Amino acid sequence: MAAKIQWRTEMDDALCLGQKAGKPILLDFFNPG
Amino acid sequence: MDAVTYPESKVVSFIEENFIPLRLGFDSKPYSDTFNVKWTPTIITLSPEAQEHHRTVGFLGPEELIPSLLLGLGKYAFENDRFAEALARFEQLGAGYGISDSAPEAVFLSGVCRYKQSHDPKPLKEAYEKLSVAFPDSEWTKRAYPYCLL
Numbered sequence: 227m228a229a230k231i232q233w234r235t236e237m238d239d240a241l242c243l244g245q246k247a248g249k250p251i252l253l254d255f256f257n258p259g
Numbered sequence: 260m261d262a263v264t265y266p267e268s269k270v271v272s273f274i275e276e277n278f279i280p281l282r283l284g285f286d287s288k289p290y291s292d293t294f295n296v297k298w299t300p301t302i303i304t305l306s307p308e309a310q311e312h313h314r315t316v317g318f319l320g321p322e323e324l325i326p327s328l329l330l331g332l333g334k335y336a337f338e339n340d341r342f343a344e345a346l347a348r349f350e351q352l353g354a355g356y357g358i359s360d361s362a363p364e365a366v367f368l369s370g371v372c373r374y375k376q377s378h379d380p381k382p383l384k385e386a387y388e389k390l391s392v393a394f395p396d397s398e399w400t401k402r403a404y405p406y407c408l409l
Contacts, residue, residue: 244307
């Protein structure tokens, strides 16, 4: 099975993970349809 | 993006290696207001302190998304005064995606990074010369024009 992007869905969760990992956030505002 | 770009394996690995990926609906309050989102996709490089460093609006294929994200990583470092790290990102962009739409801005900012590191204006002039040859019609070549007078 092909790998997929493991998108986070909560801003606070992503910022916390970014601080821990020392990584920026890739924030994608999308149209869920 | 979901049909073409995000399933691409090199896109998946690049994003997972370099970012915490976060997806929000375009009407997700309060963030759609905070970031003034008016169209999708709006793709933002955000620091872990929630500061915006780079933004694109509209579809990008894999061959443009990765260099755009490299530009975002470089600008994230640049705007935090980590010029060596920024320069490495811009050079990575130039080496792998030198004819992408993000390349001219990376050349421009490479010159600025080198100037910031050395306080020697020569890299600014070199950036203009490189831009004028490789990207004569780019807005970044026009923005760098004054450096040819240095």
